Amino acid sequence: MSLKRGRRLTAWLVAAAILSTDVCGTGSLAYAGQQRILHETDEGQLFHDVTDDNARKEPIAEERPDHAKEAETDQPQALKSLAEDDDNPDFSKAQEAFSELLKEYEMYGVLANDVEFLVYQEADVESAIVKVLSSGYQVKLESAIFKEEGLWFQIGFAVNDVEYKGYIQSEYVVTQDERFDLWKEQYLGAMMVQRFSQGSSRGATQLSAFPKDYQALIQKLISAHPNWTFVPMNTGLEWADVLAGEMTDANNLVENYQPDTWKSTDPKDYNASTGEWIIKNGTNWVQASEAIIKYFLDPRNFLTEEWVFQFEQLTYSSYQTEAGVEKILSGTFMSNKKLEDGSGGGMTYAQAFVKIGKELKVSPYFLASRVRLEQGVAGNSSLISGTYPGYEGYYNYFNRHATGIGAEVIITGLTEAKNNGWNTRYKSLQGGAQSVASSFIARGQDTFYLQKFDVDASYDGLYWHQYMQNLLGAYSEGISVRKGYMEMGALDNKFVFKVPVYNNMPASPCPKPEEGLSKPTLKASKNGYVSVKLSWNEVAAAQGYQIYRAEGSGSYKRIKTITNGGTLSYQDTTVVPGKQYHYKVRAYMKLSGSNKYSSYSDVKDIDFTVPATSWSTFKITNYRTISLAWKKKSVTGYKIYRKTGTGKYSCIKTIKNNATVSFKDTTVKPTNTYTYRIRGYVTVNGKNYYSSYTQVKKAELKMTKPQLKTAKVSGGTKVRVTWKRDSKADGYYIYRATSKKGTYKRVKTITKNKTVSWSDTNINTGKTYYYKIRSYVKASSGTKSSGYSSVLTVKTALSKPIVTSLTASGGKVKLKWKKDNNAAGYKIYRATSKNGKYQVVKTIKKNATVAWTDKNIKKGKNYYYKVRAYSVNLGKTKYSAYSAKKGVRAK
Known part of the structure; x- marks a missing residue:
């Protein structure tokens, strides 16, 4: 095709190429995530080799090589011979150079920057779709194709053991192969690469493809290491299905000395009558518990600085040096040692790993850590002694196909060595590495994690095609490799981490089982007055839970045993109002026919007593009405009680709505004394439960004597009488006499209690009049009157003027x-x-x-x-x- 395009097309094509590897470059990851808390793991307790558990004890010496010189030395010949002027890129030569790279050795990448990826039959979006792949899928780059709309790669891949080829746009491919970066810089223009790689809009999109509880963890790592690239491997698998697959018998083993919580107590794995675990491999490997498998299976637990390298792609890079390999081998039988039989031209183990890694384009750090894991610190396994009877001179450093119980492990492993002709130590290292590379790395299982947990469906199905049974294998190897990079000062180089994602994962990272069952954290809440809802966190390795309850100051009694370790809640429907309850829970697992318990949770108190109300107002409105009001409470209703004088209380009113908080008692009689109290109630299953009573309130309805204020002649025509108001009375009676001790007659009835004056016009000047007053109330039992007021005298005689x-x-x-x-x-x-x-x-x-x-x-x-x-x-x-x-x- 003709490649004489304008500057705009050239820039567009270069941008597409740059996106393929710089998606997580510096400044390209602006996003926010929800922080998750990772459970700390005891590295010392977990890091054990199959044969010797002392491999972790020796320190590694400090050394730092010149990476720049080594990278220059390792520059591919294809790029040296076909380099182009950066200012005038020739894409035909770029295609030719890319083809030459692939002739040297295969180049693999992973799909990133989206959730699903369309693979086309041709380098054209209008062509037929071959397959739809998911993020994190491994592909083999077959060629580079430049089209007017951008850069395409022809890729090879497999789905369920069926191999396919097709085309995909370049921005969806990420590779850790450093030859790709060199090719870009030399054939797409270094200045243009520099300009376009200052910030890629795809960075945030890629991170957003991770679940939110991954994002904050990855952000922290990228902030510390901007050159690191994280690709979500969207497996499309349900978490529950993956866990069930990994629980297959002998798929995941731990050594017998590990905590009981790490070991399965299923009858096929544990003999309860003897208290012994059943050996599944070798002499001390037993079935791992579901709890510890969940912990190591959950990628979120390992997105940390120390443990993330189990997700690193295991491809070769120039910064994987001989000195770095020696750091990994430090303290082992291979440290600074030549192969004991002189094979490989008398090279050291480190030199052998580097040479084999370069040849196979597999990380020599991976090879070194794998052999360290399999052979331990001392290297005294019969699999590499060369002296085992019947298999003299044969070696199996990678323990390929070594399985069985006891001596079976040695025989099956050395049979594999003999069948493959691994009759020197170098041949064993080279052949074992070739076997791992071809059987795993080139077939999608290109990380430590994926070699431990077979969740890639490209080849060989799911769950069974796993390199090791050792559950801690990927974790331990990741630590070894990181140590090598760290001590070589290479942690800030470019790495690609492929991190699996599953559907419907637990809401939070799966906890690591402790030495014993951990103490549950209990929550308790009321459901009205009907029940109490209890819930607690999952206790790793628990087979069930026991729930205890106490009433008031009484002793605790077990009210429920949960026999399923996955059940994390319980509804207590046996509660009744009026009591205080206290709850605690503990986890258990069955061992040797008895239970092993966790500590009790902290106690949670639930107050089921009916809340007592209190008075807000109490008022004698008048001599026939008393107004009561109280505070609202969470109850069904209220009952009002009253007694007269020294009599007994009786309920005079039931309020059936808790929002009604007032009542007027109009059945009272003047001159009586009444005492009141109130209590709330709740109704459960047709039965009432009561709160305590309020304090009592007393109302004395004895009518007080009115108080006359004045009585005097007004205007020479009348006598004006005034008095103090009695707000509780209905009215007043006014009485008059012509002598203080004479006969008083009612001269006026006042029918409104607000009226507090009256004028007597029926008088004769010259006479003396005497006035008194009393209040009255019209009650159901008749009119009641108060006592008389004091008498006021009024003289009406005219005085002689002066x-x-x-x-x-x-x-x-x-x-x-x-x-x-x-x-x-x-x-x-x-x-x-x-x-x-x-x-x-x-x-x-x-x-x-x-x-x-x-x-x-x-x-x-x-x-x-x-x-x-x-x-x-x-x-x-x-x-x-x-x-x-x-x-x-x-x-």
Whole structure:
């Protein structure tokens, strides 16, 4: 095809190529995730080799090689001979160079940056679809194809042992093969590579393809190591199915000295009568428990700095050096040692692993850690002694196909060596490595994890095609490899980690079983007054749980035994209101015919007592109504109790709605004393359960005597009576007599208790009247009256007025006199001589007016005045006596 395109097309093609490996480059991972807490693992307890459990004890010496020089030395010849000018990339030569790379040795990658990937029959999205693959799928790169719309790879892959070929866009392929980066830089333009790799929008998309509880863990690792790439391997498998597959007999074994919680107690794995576990392989390997298998199977537990390398792709890289291999072998029989039989040209074990790794394009770190795992520290297994009777001179370093009980392991393993002609130590190392590479790495199981847990369906089905039975194998090898990288200062190089993801995984990472059963964490909550819901966390390796309950201060009794370790909740429906309950739970597992228990959980208290209410208001509204109010509580309703005087309490009202928190008692009678109390109740299964009573409230309905405030003549025409209001009364009766101890007659009934005054107009001036009052209430039993008030006396006689001044000036005479409260007014009389004829000159109609000015006079003439008060009662006018006469000369 013609490749003479414009600058825009060239840039687009380069961007597509860059996306294939820089998806998790620096600055490309901006996302937020939900932090998960990982359970710590005791590395020392877990890290054991099959033959010798002392492999972890020796320290590894510090050494640091020159990686840059070694990488330059290892540059592929195809790239050296076909390098192109970066500023003018020639894509035809790029294709030719890529083909030459594949001739040297195969290149593998994994699919990333999406959830599903369409593989086409041609390098064209309009062509037929060969297969739809999932993230993390291993593919073999067959060729690079440049089309106008971008860079494509022809890939080979397998699904259920059927091999396919097809085409996929380059941005969906990630590889750890460093030749690919060199090819990009030399044939797609180094300057363009640098520009486009500063940030890829696909980085966040890839991380978002992980479940949220993975993301925060991966983010932490990438923040520390920006060159690391994480690819989700979407297995499409249900977690429960995977666990069931891995629970197949002898699929996952642990050594017999491990904690009881790590070992299966199923009857096929454990003899309860003897208390012994059944050996499944060798002399001390027994079936692992479901709890410990779940822990090691759950990838989330190992997305940490120390343990993540079990997910590393096991391909060869130039930074996997001889010195790094020696770090892994440190403290073992292979450390700085030549092959004992002189094979391989007298090379050391480290040199052999590096040479074989380069030839097979498999990580020499992986090869070294695998042999260390299989042969232990001492290397004294008969599988590599070369002296076993009948198999002299044969070696099986990788323990390929070595299985069985006791000596069977040696015989099957050396038979494999003899059949393959591994009659030197180097041939055994090379042949075993070739067997692992071809049977596992090239067939999709290209990580430690996938060689332990067969969850890749490319070839050989699922669950059975696993390299080792040792459950801790992948974990231990990952630690060894990381140690090699760390001590060589190579941890920040580019690594690709392929991390499996399953459907419907547990909400949180599966816990690691402790030495003994761990203490459960209990939660308890009320379901109304009907039941208590109990729940607890999963205790790893528990076969069941026992639930205990105490009532009040009583002793604990077991109320339920849960016989399924996966059941993590219980509903206690035997509770009744009115009590306090205390719960605790413990886990158990059966051993030797008896139970082994965890510690009890912390106690959880549930208060089932019916909550007592309390008064909010209590008021005597009037002498026939008492108002009660109380606080709302979580109950069915309330009952109100009352007693009269010293009698017994009786329920006078049942409130059936807990939202109703007030009541008016209108059945009370004046003069009585009542005492009240209230309690709440709940109804469960037709039966009532009660709270405690409130404090009592007392209401004394004895009517108090009214208090007269005033009684006096008003305006000379009436007597005005006032009193203090009794808010509880219906009204008042007013009584009057003409002598204090005489007969009092009711003169007025006041029907409103707010009325507190009345005027008596039926009076005769000159008489003295006596008033008293009492309140009344109209009750169902009749009208009740209070006692009488004190008596007030009112004298109505008019007093003789007293003229206080008489003055003349300016042609006027001004007259003043003292006020008479009993008067309606005053009449003023005048004469021109003291004993002459007096005539009325003025009538004053207000008793408050006590002055008058006479303007009808003549200067120089004498005038005489006198005054008398008057009142009007019942239409008749009555007068007081005249005042003394006073005279004055007008001026």
